[in-house]
Amino acid sequence: MVEHAWRTVPFWREAMRERGLAPRDFRGEADLARLPVVERSDLQRDPDRFRSTAFRDADLLALRSGGSTGEPITVRHDTGSLLANAAHGERERSIWAGSRVPRFGYREAVVVPPFNAAIEVQRFCRERAWLPARADIDRRYLSMLDPIDEVIAALDDFRPHIVHSYGSFLEALFARVEATGAPFHRPALVTYSSDGMSESARARIAGGFGVPVFCTYQAVEMFKIGFECEAHDGVHVNIDLYPLRLDADGTVIVSNLVNRATVLLNYRLADVVAPIDARCPCGRTLPRITRPQGRSVEFLPAPDGGVVHPQAIRTIFTAERGVWQYQVDQIEPARFVVRVVAAADCDRAAAARRIGEGFAHWFGSGSAVDVRYVDALERTAGGKLRPIRALSPAPPTP
Ligand SMILES: [Zn+2]
Structure with a gap:
């Protein structure tokens, strides 16, 4: 990726030249720290400087994110990385596919705002890849901005094995079901990303409703950073794909070794996490961090x-x-x-x-x-x- 960045991405070529670095100086992920830290505002100001000249626009998916934080950004993903991302997802899918839910053909409800990145990525991949019908998933998108009682009724009608949403929305959903006693189909599990979920809400969903909760750590800039395993203690980091280190203030600095369109190395995400040093009882050796609690670090x-x-x-x-x-x-x-x-x-x-x-x-x-x-x-x-x-x-x- 460093080689690719050097050859085709103006920002990185310049940054390496200024520091007297060349691709051969990068031997391992620790060397990435020799590059400047890229802030979200850098990307926002000048997205084209991070864009590789190796691709035509027609082969890229441009995703916008973060209008609500006041710092909207555009990140382009290349076709190959989007398809690879589907394969990388098998790491977390293997935790419950084939055990808690059928391996294929299960129903998944995705409750997100309209025009969400997840919807665009699915559409883009389906236009460009052929998927055997028996390996497919019955996925339905619901709008998080619809009245919550309508969402509950739609879920009860669809009877999904899995519900994926924002952490805060799952909290609100289960709180509403608990308060009203409305008929509600219980999924086999729920997964969330984008923002955090409180410990008390997790305990109520997993304990009170008997629905296990899995956090998945992803961002529009970095798709498969990490996942929660069946031990439910923190998040395993896919360090081979997204090497990650923690800055002095606990914020996460990640390099994306998957996406070759908008090339983000040494990039700061606003999440504040802590490392978990102990080996995970699940047996996976991917390192762990505490679950991210949402992006806004507002002191x-x-x-x-x-x-x-x-x-x-x-x-x-x-x-x-x-x-x-x-x-x-x-x-x-x-x-x-x-x-x-x-x-x-x-x-x-x-x-x-x-x-x-x-x-x-x-x-x-x-x-x-x-x-x-x-x-x-x-x-x-x-x-x-x-x-x-x-x-x-x-x-x-x-
Ligand atoms: Zn584990």
């Missing part, structure tokens, strides 16, 4: 002039088993409105008290926390849910 300004990492807020809710979903609005440095979608068996007064204590721990004893129990949380037009909305995003302090 919260604290009354003492410092900042609080959003993970501190998440830990307040991790222990709350009666909480399906939450959304925190910081009104002033020590004043918060917390919206909570609670389970029926939640002791609301006790939970509100503990949440208040959690905020006091991080933001001082003078913190004012208004906990409001609601039926549903607000989503952006792009379908994203921002669980933590900081007063004004402060930069991370070193």
Whole structure:
């Protein structure tokens, strides 16, 4: 990939020349760190500098992403990489295909916003590849932006083996089913990507509903970074395809060794994760990281002039088993409105008290926390849910 980048991608050729590097200087993935770190904003400003000149537009799929974050980007994928990606997906599919669900021919509901990358990738591959009918999957796309009761009814009608969606949407879906007692076909498993899922919601879906939950780590820039195995402890990283390292602030820096169209090496994703050192009981030797909790790393300004990492807020809710979903609005440095979608068996007064204590721990004893129990949380037009909305995003302090 470095060789390809050197020959056909203006940004990389220049970056290597400036540093006196040539492809022969790259012997292993550790050498990728000798290249500059590419930020999302670099790609946003000048996407063509990262585009390989080796392809015609007709052979590429251009995907747009991230309108809701205020930093939309365009990433082009070449036909070969998109088909290879389907093969790479077999690593995670093998965890449940042929055991929890039939190997082929099963029904999968994908609940995403309209015009989602997953839909475009499927369409593109189907136009260019022949798939034997017996190796096919019955996949149906539902819109995450439709009223949730309509989605529930559509799922009950389709009776999927697998439901794939955003983590935050699965939380909302199961919370709604639990609250209304609506008839609902239970899938054999659910998978999620794009944003996080709280520990309490995972426990309620896996425990209460008996539906195992699998996180899959992917982005529009990097398709198959990692997957959750049957041990359900973190995410295995496909380091042969997407070598990954953690920056000092815990953000993920990944190189894409699959896609040859928009070539992204040493690229920062905003996810904050930690390594898991122990060997996984599943036997796989691919290294593990903690599950990503969504892309927006929005630090919260604290009354003492410092900042609080959003993970501190998440830990307040991790222990709350009666909480399906939450959304925190910081009104002033020590004043918060917390919206909570609670389970029926939640002791609301006790939970509100503990949440208040959690905020006091991080933001001082003078913190004012208004906990409001609601039926549903607000989503952006792009379908994203921002669980933590900081007063004004402060930069991370070193
Ligand atoms: Zn494992």
